[in-house]
Amino acid sequence: MTIQELIDKIGLKPLNRFGDRVVEGVYISDMVSDVMAGAKSGDLWLTIQTHKSIIPAANLVDVSAIIITGGKEVPAETIDFATKYDIPILASSLPTFGLVGRLYELGVRAKQ
Amino acid sequence: MPECQHHWRMANIQFGFIVFEKCFQCSGVRTYFSREGIQILGDEYREGDHFWHRVENAQTFHFDLECTRCGALEPFDDLMGLFYCTGCLEECRLEILRRNLEAQRTHLVLACGFLHESQAEPRQLAVEKLEKLTGYFNQRRDASRSRIAILPFDLDTGFSGCKGEFLHDVGMLSQEPVTSRNSPF
Numbered sequence: 001m002t003i004q005e006l007i008d009k010i011g012l013k014p015l016n017r018f019g020d021r022v023v024e025g026v027y028i029s030d031m032v033s034d035v036m037a038g039a040k041s042g043d044l045w046l047t048i049q050t051h052k053s054i055i056p057a058a059n060l061v062d063v064s065a066i067i068i069t070g071g072k073e074v075p076a077e078t079i080d081f082a083t084k085y086d087i088p089i090l091a092s093s094l095p096t097f098g099l100v101g102r103l104y105e106l107g108v109r110a111k112q
Numbered sequence: 113m114p115e116c117q118h119h120w121r122m123a124n125i126q127f128g129f130i131v132f133e134k135c136f137q138c139s140g141v142r143t144y145f146s147r148e149g150i151q152i153l154g155d156e157y158r159e160g161d162h163f164w165h166r167v168e169n170a171q172t173f174h175f176d177l178e179c180t181r182c183g184a185l186e187p188f189d190d191l192m193g194l195f196y197c198t199g200c201l202e203e204c205r206l207e208i209l210r211r212n213l214e215a216q217r218t219h220l221v222l223a224c225g226f227l228h229e230s231q232a233e234p235r236q237l238a239v240e241k242l243e244k245l246t247g248y249f250n251q252r253r254d255a256s257r258s259r260i261a262i263l264p265f266d267l268d269t270g271f272s273g274c275k276g277e278f279l280h281d282v283g284m285l286s287q288e289p290v291t292s293r294n295s296p297f
Contacts, residue, residue, distance in 0.1 A: 031281045033173045036194075037125050041253045056196040057279050059219055060260060062253035085219065086258070 001108060003065045003088050006044075010092070010102050012067060015079050018088035021064045025111025026103060028096060032057040039063055040111045044103070046096050050074045055081040055089075065089070069096040116182040120248035123178035123185070130192060130280060132168040137161060140229035143192055145174055162229065170280035177248055186244050192234060193278040195222040195265055200275035209263075217258040221249075222265040222276070236264045 004020045006012060024042030029035050030049045039045060041062040047054065048070050055078060058066050065088035068074050074091060082089040092099050128147040134140070140162070155166040172193060177186040197210045197220060210220040223242050225235030242262045249260040 031171060032279055033127065033171055033281050036279060037122060037127075037173050037175065053196075053277055053279060056219075056221070059258075060194070060221060060249060060279070062257075 001106065003044075003090075006103075006106070006108075007090065009106060010099070012090040012092050015068075015074055015089045015091055016083045018065070019086065021088070023064050023108060026100070026108055027063070027110070028100070035063075036061055043111060044108070046099060048072050048096070050078055052078045052081045054078065055085050055087055058087050059085045063087070067092055067099065069094060069099050116179060116184065118179040118184060118244070118247065119181050119251060120177040120186075120244060121180050122175045122248070124174075124176045126174045128172065128174065130170045130172050130278075131166060132170075133164045134167050135229060136163040136165060138229065141227055142229045143227045143234075145172075145189070145192075145226075168282070170278065170282045172278075172280045177244055186241060188241070188245070190225050190235065190237060192224045192226045193280055194262070195224050195276050195278050196220075197222065197276045204274075206274075206276075213261055218261050219258060221260055221262045223262050224265045224278070234265060236266065239264065 001023050002020050003018065003023060006023060007014060022042065023044045025040055025044070026046065027035060027039040027043040028046045029038070030047050032053050035045060035057055039061045043063045045058055045063045045066045046069055047066065048068065050068055050072055052075070054066060066082070067090045069092050071093040074089065079089060094102065126147060128145055130143055131146050132141065132143050153166055153169060157164055175188055177188065178184070197206050199207050199210065201207060206222070213220050223237050223245065225237050227234045242264060246260060246262040249262070253260070
């Protein structure tokens with residue numbers, strides 16, 4: 001499944017322009033250090049963390065996209081950074097648990 | 113016997129804190145990794161001629177790299193953290209390097225060693241180690257899209273003047289959102 005397909009099926013809101021990419025797994029964490037230690041290349045990163053440091057961390061571990069859950073407002077600085085690093089950043093009004101349910105229904109699984 | 117073409121994975125991951133301390137007497141700053149569960153900002157204690165005051169905690173992790181083919185282990189216990197350039201000064205050497213690398217679809221990440229009280233700058237990590245770390249992050253990503261270059265933090269203008277940021281978790285123990293971070297230096 002690609003990021004664009006997820007946007008269309010779940011109603012995610014893209015916050016920047018991005019090149020489409022295949023989603024290979026999911027990682028959920030609100031800590032940059034945890035993502036750097038545990039996320040895999042191609043993972044979709046679900047978080048409520050909106051500080052701009054999430055972008056270079058996402059880039060370092062090569063996540064496919066970041067989804068900010070729970071309707072949290074994302075600072076313009078973070079969105080600018082995402083564009084600069086070519087990291088898709090999306091927003092969802094669903095809480096993380098609700099979004100995980102939708103992703104699971106669509107067949108998206110954590111990468112082993 | 114042919115030399116191993118290492119394939120790295122992270123091993124011995126330990127979560128903890130980078131503690132930043134400042135001395136009232138000499139104004140020296142030092143940093144170290146701690147696995148203590150509770151970090152108390154403002155904690156003060158005397159050690160010889162120094163009077164240390166804890167000024168910042170940042171949640172982070174330590175790791176080693178292990179080759180999945182030959183079992184070689186490269187420890188990174190001397191890595192305080194990875195640091196990214198925010199492009200604060202257009203003429204800064206790091207910003208120029210960052211722009212040059214970006215034109216080659218390569219993202220610059222800087223590696224910092226720990227800061228000791230007698231030093232003005234963090235310790236440098238060996239370039240050979242950083243090549244292994246660079247190799248680890250590049251072999252696990254889709255390198256046809258972009259690559260990572262991890263270089264030693266080396267800035268003529270000094271560490272305290274740099275507005276780049278560590279890839280640490282600052283303020284994660286607080287309910288208040290983190291909007292900006294001040295350098296503890």
